[in-house]
Amino acid sequence: MKNITKICCIGAGYVGGPTMAVVAKQCPNIKVTIVDLNEARIAAWNDPDVNNIPVYEPGLSEVVAEARGRNLFFSTDVDKAIDEADMIFISVNTPTKTYGAGKGMGADLKWIELCARQIARVSKSDKIVVEKSTLPVRTAEAVKDILHNTGSGVKFQILSNPEFLAEGTAVQDLLAPDRVLIGGDDSIEGKEAIQALVDIYAQWIPLDRILTTNVWSSELSKLVANAFLAQRISSINAISELCEKTEANINEVSRAIGTDSRIGPKFLKASVGFGGSCFQKDILNLVYISRSFGLSEVADYWEQVIIMNDHQKKRFALNIVRSLYNTVSGKKIAFLGWAFKKDTNDTRESAAIYVADELLNEQASIQIYDPKVVEKQIYGDLDYLETRSAELNKSGVTVFNDPYEACNDAHAIAVLTEWDEFKDYDWKRIYDSMLKPAKIFDGRNILDHKLLKEIGFKVYGIGM
Ligand SMILES: NC(=O)C1=CN([C@@H]2O[C@H](COP(=O)(O)OP(=O)(O)OC[C@H]3O[C@@H](n4cnc5c(N)ncnc54)[C@H](O)[C@@H]3O)[C@@H](O)[C@H]2O)C=CC1
Numbered sequence: 001m002k003n004i005t006k007i008c009c010i011g012a013g014y015v016g017g018p019t020m021a022v023v024a025k026q027c028p029n030i031k032v033t034i035v036d037l038n039e040a041r042i043a044a045w046n047d048p049d050v051n052n053i054p055v056y057e058p059g060l061s062e063v064v065a066e067a068r069g070r071n072l073f074f075s076t077d078v079d080k081a082i083d084e085a086d087m088i089f090i091s092v093n094t095p096t097k098t099y100g101a102g103k104g105m106g107a108d109l110k111w112i113e114l115c116a117r118q119i120a121r122v123s124k125s126d127k128i129v130v131e132k133s134t135l136p137v138r139t140a141e142a143v144k145d146i147l148h149n150t151g152s153g154v155k156f157q158i159l160s161n162p163e164f165l166a167e168g169t170a171v172q173d174l175l176a177p178d179r180v181l182i183g184g185d186d187s188i189e190g191k192e193a194i195q196a197l198v199d200i201y202a203q204w205i206p207l208d209r210i211l212t213t214n215v216w217s218s219e220l221s222k223l224v225a226n227a228f229l230a231q232r233i234s235s236i237n238a239i240s241e242l243c244e245k246t247e248a249n250i251n252e253v254s255r256a257i258g259t260d261s262r263i264g265p266k267f268l269k270a271s272v273g274f275g276g277s278c279f280q281k282d283i284l285n286l287v288y289i290s291r292s293f294g295l296s297e298v299a300d301y302w303e304q305v306i307i308m309n310d311h312q313k314k315r316f317a318l319n320i321v322r323s324l325y326n327t328v329s330g331k332k333i334a335f336l337g338w339a340f341k342k343d344t345n346d347t348r349e350s351a352a353i354y355v356a357d358e359l360l361n362e363q364a365s366i367q368i369y370d371p372k373v374v375e376k377q378i379y380g381d382l383d384y385l386e387t388r389s390a391e392l393n394k395s396g397v398t399v400f401n402d403p404y405e406a407c408n409d410a411h412a413i414a415v416l417t418e419w420d421e422f423k424d425y426d427w428k429r430i431y432d433s434m435l436k437p438a439k440i441f442d443g444r445n446i447l448d449h450k451l452l453k454e455i456g457f458k459v460y461g462i463g464m
């Protein structure tokens with residue numbers, strides 16, 4: 001296997017962009033070209049002002065500034081980048097299907113298939129194709145089938161190399177991952193391909209953190225990792241509801257169980273519900289696959305994680321309605337946060353969207369502030385649900401650039417994202433500008449509840 005000197009990555013999104021920027025930073029001897037069909041996205045990645053890149057991640061603009069133009073390139077010329085590359089990463093979106101068989105459950109693999117067909121059509125030399133996108137177990141079979149039937153004589157090796165970065169900490173996760181997972185064939189060529197990818201990561205990651213498996217274990221492990229992480233959140237959120245009935249405190253319960261080294265302290269933070277582009281999609285996918293093999297108990301077991309999460313989002317919204325004397329019609333509710341977690345501008349599947357939707361059904365007037373999410377995105381997220389017309393979403397929601405303005409005249413504040421800056425606001429000033437009794441629903445348990453109560457707020461946390 002020849003030395004890898006040119007990499008192409010198809011898909012310049014939240015995974016392709018940061019992942020490949022870090023590869024380029026750490027491997028200056030490799031030319032990395034990230035391609036995408038979306039011209040606006042590529043233009044933003046190429047923006048001379050590196051602060052305008054389309055993905056907000058702490059530390060990312062510095063990495064891009066270092067490597068861009070040196071050995072990191074962003075382009076819309078997909079064919080050229082495929083043709084030149086020794087190794088091609090597929091990092092395109094794999095959302096839940098919205099039509100046909102598997103609608104609402106299975107992964108939509110049409111973009112993966114398009115990539116495979118394009119690679120098959122364009123390639124004139126042997127290539128290693130790496131699945132970076134999260135895919136249902138045995139997807140590599142379909143990719144192989146397309147690539148091995150081109151009739152061109154070009155040889156392909158297919159690897160699975162799922163990504164475990166979390167948004168908001170992507171750069172840190174990529175520079176020092178818990179592990180890198182590479183799945184490949186057991187043949188001599190398969191092992192050579194695995195080694196070629198190991199050699200790239202080994203330029204900055206200790207070898208004992210680079211795990212190799214067969215392709216199917218690798219594909220499945222990605223879904224399972226996300227399912228386990230999300231399961232912990234649904235588990236603690238389920239207990240949060242019980243805490244609210246019993247005067248137990250969820251933060252104390254989390255600490256008490258998390259100090260057991262077998263349980264561990266991470267991912268035990270009760271919240272308004274998990275969001276993000278992947279947890280729900282990947283679990284639905286796991287459920288769908290299990291059901292398609294007739295494993296109904298397995299499917300039902302994992303589906304409960306989603307059912308619990310939906311319940312958590314809904315009960316947060318209903319709690320607001322109930323606490324505001326069973327009606328929010330015409331009342332102003334301020335939302336602090338719209339992103340699905342802090343330190344990202346990503347809003348996909350954010351709990352805030354669903355809470356807003358419930359409150360709009362109750363005719364509330366919502367005033368939103370998020371430090372990184374732009375107005376267009378917020379309206380787009382609500383319109384995507386198709387619960388009501390775009391005009392009605394516009395008339396029910398106002399987006400502010402200033403948190404104090406968003407809270408002005410509000411009956412209640414809901415904290416939907418755990419942005420650090422929320423903790424440091426002048427809460428007395430906010431209290432004075434609100435209608436009384438002023439209520440705060442802290443969906444992330446991040447604020448100083450004692451202080452807020454002293455100011456005069458009525459405070460509702462999760463699980464307390
Ligand atoms: N967002 C995350 O934190 C993580 C996502 N993943 C997985 O990574 C994959 C990508 O996710 P994101 O980067 O978040 O998605 P994204 O939607 O941000 O980016 C995907 C990009 O691929 C482009 N694309 C689609 N088809 C194309 C084609 N045929 N040719 C060229 N470009 C094409 C789209 O225009 C889009 O810009 C998904 O499978 C996801 O499950 C895995 C780990 C973390």
Ligand SMILES: O=C(O)[C@H]1O[C@H](OP(=O)(O)OP(=O)(O)OC[C@H]2O[C@@H](n3ccc(=O)[nH]c3=O)[C@H](O)[C@@H]2O)[C@H](O)[C@@H](O)[C@@H]1O
Pocket residue numbers: 134163164165166167168226229233266267268269270271272273274275276277278279340341342
């Ligand atoms: O496949 C993916 O897309 C990624 O999904 C998650 O990463 P991400 O969704 O970016 O962010 P997380 O930190 O996992 O948070 C997900 C959601 O759970 C919520 N959460 C997280 C932790 C917790 O204790 N409580 C809680 O409510 C967050 O607020 C957020 O809404 C995984 O953590 C990554 O390892 C994985 O690569």
